[in-house]
Amino acid sequence: MPTLLLTAHDCVGHVHLIIGSNSIANARCAKSLEVGATPIVIAPRDAEVHYALKDKVDAGHVQRCTAAFHDEDLTRWGRDEVDNIVDAVFVTLGGKESMATRTHISTLCRRLRIPVNVLDSPNLCTFSLPSTHSDGPLQIGITTSGKGCKLATRIRREIASLLPPNFGSTVERLGTIRRRIWEEDHRSNQALEDHSAVPENEDDDVAAQRPTFNQLVSESDHAAAKTRRIRWLSQICEYWPLRRLASITDADIEAILQSYNTTSQSAASTSTSNTPPLDISTLEIRARPQPRIILAGSGPGSPSLLTLATHRAILRATVILADKLVPSAILDLIPRRTPLHIARKFPGNAEAAQNELLTLGLEALQNGHTVLRLKQGDPYIYGRGSEEFAWFEERGYRPIVLPGITSALSAPLFAQVPATSRGVSDQVLVCTGTGRKGKAPEPPVYNESMTVVFLMALHRIGELVGSLVAPSASSSPTLRQEELQKGGEDPKFANGGGWPEDTPCAVVERASCSDQRVIRSTLQFVVQAVEAEGSRPPGLLVLGKACEVLKRRGGARWVVEEGFDGFEGLDDGMGLHGGGGEMTEMFAERARERGTM
Secondary structure, eight states, X not given: OOOOOOOOOOOTTOEEEEEOOSHXXXXXXXXXXXXXXXXXXXXXXXXXXXXXXXXXXXXXXXXEEOSOOOGGXXXXXXXXXXXXOOSEEXXXXXXXXXXXXXXXXXXXXXXXXXXXXXXTOXXXXXXXXXXXXXXXXXXXXXXXXXXXHHHHHHHHXXXXXXXXXXXXXXXXXXXXXXXXXXXXXXXXXXXXXXXXXXXXXXXXXOOSOOTTTTOOOOTTOHHHHTXXXXXXXXXXXXXXXXXXXXXXXXXXXXXXXXXXXXXXXXXXXXXXXOSOSSOHHHHHHHHSOOOEEEEEEOBSSOGGGSOHHHHHHHHHOSEEXXXXXXOXXXXXXXXXXXOEEEOOOOTTOHHHHHHHHHHHHHHHHHTTOEEEEEESBOTXXXXXXXXXHHHHHHTTOOOEEEOXXXXXXXXXXXXXXXXXXXXXXXXXXXXXXXXXXXXOOOOOOOOTTEEEEEESOGGGHHHHHHHHHSXXXXXXXXXXXXXXXXXXXXXXXXXXXXXXXXXXXXXXXXXXXXXXXEEXXXXXXXXXXXXXXXXXXXXXXXXXXXXXXXXXXXXXXXXXXXXXXXXXXXXXXXXXXXXXXXXXXXXXXXXHHXXXX
């Protein structure tokens, strides 16, 4: 297949004929309107019209001809200045039954030299529409020559993601500099005829530079010196990193134009005016990362369960503010040079410690730092992440939020408790065991097919279990009576909405860490078990029949399981918990940097 010639057309005022009324026809009309053309749709009165296309027709943005296609349409609907011949044709008809029509229209268009695009028929097309990224004057088009339009879209997204944000405005600014320099040259009648001095003509498709592009300009070469600004502009467009170009502002444009002098100058004055109009060091400072606040979750405990984004944030932050319960294995990854402050939260001091962290974070941001607010689990699952987001945003710093693997779902997994299991549990409820200012929240009503995970609950497990097994205040007597009148009773009302004491449960502490502990019991004995075995925070309580799907405690009141082997067999060469591999070496190296190994 020969290489296609990619071009950019000015279609303002052109007439585009769209044959068909499906979703593709709507997309073609939208594109025609975007580029300033007039779309005309050919679709019989009884044809099904795409809803969005119908809206465009009803609004008067698109003209519709309610008749079948006729050969004369190609020479009827066009502009007067081109003898009524349409400027382009898009055939969006599909199906085998329309193949003859599509072929006929393509043949007519080729005969009249009208560009034609036929849906899913590359051999009938004289042009195709690339997948386009548009950002002001910057347009990037990708085509696979009809071999795979979805792939073209994927490639276009990948390329566009590599550009600095809003890079089209940078292109606009650089174009403004270039145009105004040329205008000043022409107004002062100092455009030179010598090709070595005249600013080089530019074309987007020219890959190589002229031999004079990097030619040295001496102080005595007055003719070449007169074009030094336009040459400088070409140089920075060719060599500067895109991020540095993106840091140029409108004020910089004015500085460049003010420093640009097209009048005749002596050799001495030329020497003193060779200073670039923009200070590179200033642009480098602008291109550096701005102060930012990152809210990140560190996962349940193991460094192997950190997301790559959070691990990069740990390595790149210049100040880190961590929750008290973030495990030491995670903190060991922090480079020794990075200041670390751990929340000084204890009963009765939670609010003061939280305010201290917020104040420290704001001060660091005001001093230009990248601040990482490191939380356990996920920042938005009982981590006050939304409060901190709003607090920093109100002060002019919009946080970046990085998710973490929440212990609410991962801790039960590591304890071999499936949160859902067919025929046993079809829903999961995540609750807090401690409300605002230590107030006990309302316990959930019993549901035998539900798994409930309580976070921040073990320090008041006795009170929590007591509220669970007691008849629920939210269990309506009226609803219970209605169930009885229907000839049965919903199990959730059997104990007045309270949970049966024989409901299986599990206490999971320090999930995914080497000292993980699981206590399997029931609501009847779990308080006694925790009192006997002691506490090993952070921990959570899992409640429901799912606790005995994979592992049963037998007839014992409770069973205690020590240690974590969830990554056993995966650590050889994979760098998971406690094993070899590149990631483990990296974690160990970070620990050595902090002097903990």
